[in-house]
Amino acid sequence: MPSERLARLRLLLGDDGLAALEGSTVLVLGLGGVGSACAAALARGGVGTLVVLDGDTVDESNINRQTIAFVSTVGRPKAELMREMIADINPDARVVAAKQFLTRGNVSEVLDALPRPDYVIDCIDTVSQKLAVYEWCAERELPLLASMGAANKLDPTKLKFADIRDTSFCPLSQVIRRECRVRGLTGLEVLFTDERPFKVEHTGARTKGETLGSMSYMPPIMGQMLAGLAIRRLTGMEAMPKPPVLRPRMA
Template sequence: MQNNNSDRFARLRLLVKDEGLERLSESTVMVIGLGGVGSSCAEALARGGVGKLILIDQDTVEASNINRQALAFTSTIGQVKAEVMAKMVHEINPECQVYSEQIALDSDNMASTLSAYPRPDYVIDCIDTVLAKLSLMEWCATEELPLLSAMGAGNKLDPSQLQFAYIEKTFNCLLAKAVRKECRKKGIRGVEVLFSKELPIKVELEDDSVKGRALGTMSYMPPIMGQMLAGKVLRRLLGFETKARNVKFIGR
């Protein structure tokens, strides 16, 4: 860690010492999805001293993102999320090496896209679609990589009901239910997730045409989830927590 970073990470050094800062600076974390959860997660990792970040998202910033996404401002509307996030990371820590890409990941391009980047020490899934999540889980299982996956924050209000668990132990989350079902079909085990055990609020709709997009989101829920995911990974990179088992296929 160079001297010009001494003030930037002074408060962090008090807790993790020079050895911890060095370990973090040599770590690589991949964040897939830079929405409300992923953007706050990436920000926390950058502020936490991670030396190499791989940031991937398919979208551009929209006005509707402003209530919950760390990269969403009036000034960034219309900009590519991956590029905005990379700029934010460099503002936080210019020495962080950032790989960013705007791409829609699916089963056809997941392996070829992600394998082109440096091998991560941890993968954090902040994607909001089931099929892409499953493809990422399959890639992590094939590569024997540790993965943390965010479940749904929509229509939920109480952050105290967030908890980490393996996907088999989740409940009261529709996204987790769908992922759990597909994991059983594909024989995927060892997926650790952050989910909310809170029952979702029912949203009354005036227009049935927006039913598929009727997930309300509080300003604090996705960012808290992102911070919790980052915190779990930082603690494990530092050796404060036992590293979770890698994602795997049953019988392999």
């Protein structure tokens, strides 16, 4: 008898849609506020194989926005916690959890060792790592969705999907857009917000923790939106996008 855990999904997706999801592999890179919510939603949505990667551990400052962050999980590896959560949501799911930091130099080595995904969802917040992932996806012709910045943003109704060339009022998107032009990378689909950033008052110090605020709801909503679009595409409800394209560099 089919699991009741998927009964409400079956009403919308049917047996064929659920079968398509069960046979799909999704790679989620980064398990912070966006990535942890995304991976949990994919697990609840019936994705059969989830590959999750994050080299970090839970910090107390993560509790305001990250799905796996609680007082009881501070200090524990995020990848391990995500594996446990997915197993608790859907015991039938296959989970590969990698406790690994990506660098520009190790992206190919690390990601090539993991199961080949049908969809890649980038939830990393470091520019050099993000760009290396985009190039990796382009070289291997893998569909990709990328999350841009949620820091200092307050209004989730401003979130939208777009080509990176069509983004605005997002500092991270601005940097990624410029670097994509330099690298000859096109066809990058992102989730961003065109809300003007909230100005955080700071005196002297300019560390990330002192200048980039985050609301409890913004990163999780972004993660849910990324998961939702991926699920609709994996089930054939919407067309799967073409992978990003990397123009060969001149010798």
